[in-house]
Amino acid sequence: MKKIIFVLFALLIVLLVVWLVLRFNKGNNNNVVYDNGYVASTADEDVVIYDIDDLESRAQAIIPQGGFDYIRGGAETENTMKRNEMAFDMVDIYPRVLTGVNQPDTETSILGIDISLPVIVAPAAAHGLAHVSAEAGSARGAAASGTIMSVSTYASSTLAEVAQAGEGAPQWFQLYLSKDDVANQNLIRLAEDLGYKAIILTVDAPIGGNRIRDAKNNFKFPLPLPNVPKKSGETKGQGIGAIFAAAKNDFAPFDVMYVKSLTDLPVIVKGIQHPDDAEIAILAGADAIWVSNHGGRQLDGAPASFEVLGEIAERVNNRVPIIFDSGIRRGQHIFKAIAMGADVVAIGRPVIYGLALGGWRGVVSVFDYLKADLKRVMWLAGAYNIDDIKNIKLRKRCETKWCE
Numbered sequence: 090m091k092k093i094i095f096v097l098f099a100l101l102i103v104l105l106v107v108w109l110v111l112r113f114n115k116g117n118n119n120n121v122v123y124d125n126g127y128v129a130s131t132a133d134e135d136v137v138i139y140d141i142d143d144l145e146s147r148a149q150a151i152i153p154q155g156g157f158d159y160i161r162g163g164a165e166t167e168n169t170m171k172r173n174e175m176a177f178d179m180v181d182i183y184p185r186v187l188t189g190v191n192q193p194d195t196e197t198s199i200l201g202i203d204i205s206l207p208v209i210v211a212p213a214a215a216h217g218l219a220h221v222s223a224e225a226g227s228a229r230g231a232a233a234s235g236t237i238m239s240v241s242t243y244a245s246s247t248l249a250e251v252a253q254a255g256e257g258a259p260q261w262f263q264l265y266l267s268k269d270d271v272a273n274q275n276l277i278r279l280a281e282d283l284g285y286k287a288i289i290l291t292v293d294a295p296i297g298g299n300r301i302r303d304a305k306n307n308f309k310f311p312l313p314l315p316n317v318p319k320k321s322g323e324t325k326g327q328g329i330g331a332i333f334a335a336a337k338n339d340f341a342p343f344d345v346m347y348v349k350s351l352t353d354l355p356v357i358v359k360g361i362q363h364p365d366d367a368e369i370a371i372l373a374g375a376d377a378i379w380v381s382n383h384g385g386r387q388l389d390g391a392p393a394s395f396e397v398l399g400e401i402a403e404r405v406n407n408r409v410p411i412i413f414d415s416g417i418r419r420g421q422h423i424f425k426a427i428a429m430g431a432d433v434v435a436i437g438r439p440v441i442y443g444l445a446l447g448g449w450r451g452v453v454s455v456f457d458y459l460k461a462d463l464k465r466v467m468w469l470a471g472a473y474n475i476d477d478i479k480n481i482k483l484r485k486r487c488e489t490k491w492c493e
């Protein structure tokens with residue numbers, strides 16, 4: 090009898106150990122558990138990527154649900170978010186043969202910065218939800234990939250940590266204006282002193298979108314956002330809605346002029362979805378336009394970002410460069426966005442997924458995947474380089490009489 094009890098007890102201990110290993114060691118990571126119980130990955134490895142949808146499912150398995158839903162989620166019905174990806178299917182790329190293209194070149198430049206592929210990191214809050222290295226890890230990955238890191242005001246790493254991790258690689262600082270002028274000036278000065286190469290002024294979030302996943306999860310940031318001015322109050326334990334509410338809640342052309350007056354760095358206006366707003370931003374002094382619907386996280390019921398790109402590019406008419414984001418997941422998406430008028434594209438969520446699964450090396454894997462995928466598309470579509478893509482005409486779906 091004693092023997093049976095001993096065996097059962099031993100079995101129980103083994104099961105407990107297995108449960109603990111599975112609970113805190115999902116995906117082969119040695120995770121960090123913060124004092125409030127939030128678990129963040131410490132993975133440090135290359136990630137095999139079949140496509141970004143698959144990457145997302147694997148990231149979901151290792152990011153705690155509240156954090157994952159905050160990252161993945163869109164506003165309200167999430168229809169605009171879903172359309173962001175689907176909209177690329179409205180147009181097709183003609184396969185071109187007999188072009189002689191071999192080993193196409195993905196290098197390009199934006200605002201005087203050379204990059205190895207026309208894809209950069211979009212500014213996104215709280216990379217610390219995905220990995221203990223947070224934006225510093227993403228910055229190291231971006232630098233190793235030969236591209237630009239954009240850092241949000243709502244980053245988990247400090248601007249100094251990100252700059253240090255980038256080791257001199259190009260970085261842009263994304264500013265959410267505070268109600269406090271001194272805080273705005275200090276942040277811009279700090280970014281300049283640390284060597285950031287441009288200021289991204291995001292103007293599409295005077296208020297947070299209606300994020301139902303976050304409401305249901307009662308999601309609050311489990312880690313501080315150290316770049317937010319102290320006067321705006323504590324950030325750890327706040328939801329994104331409260332953080333947006335504490336920042337500036339209205340934007341006008343004057344805000345672009347104001348930021349221009351504070352810095353000699355190029356100012357990029359992010360969140361443009363209407364040709365008139367592109368015009369206004371340029372007249373107010375924008376050095377570049379960032380066409381984005383914030384990954385479908387702000388106004389649900391808005392068009393996909395790709396759907397408005399063509400008309401905005403037409404209005405901008407090459408006066409300033411255009412950066413495009415929202416829904417980029419494949420080489421064909423990059424190709425189509427450039428053919429439609431973008432100079433470079435940016436990715437938000439895919440970087441965070443790569444970071445979760447592999448740390449900075451996972452971020453490199455994401456850029457390697459997109460570069461190889463874009464290169465294949467260029468090869469099959471007869472484009473030698475990025476300038477070639479700009480001259481390629483896409484084909485509208487169903488424009489023949491045989492389509493419905």
Ligand SMILES: Cc1cc2nc3c(=O)[nH]c(=O)nc-3n(C[C@H](O)[C@H](O)[C@H](O)COP(=O)(O)O)c2cc1C
Binds near residue numbers: 160173435
């Ligand atoms: C988790 C998350 C946080 C974000 N935080 C910011 C932010 O702080 N500032 C900003 O300008 N945009 C922010 N964005 C929007 C991104 O810059 C970008 O527009 C969007 O992610 C692009 O869509 P994609 O994720 O489909 O690539 C955020 C996006 C995500 C997914």
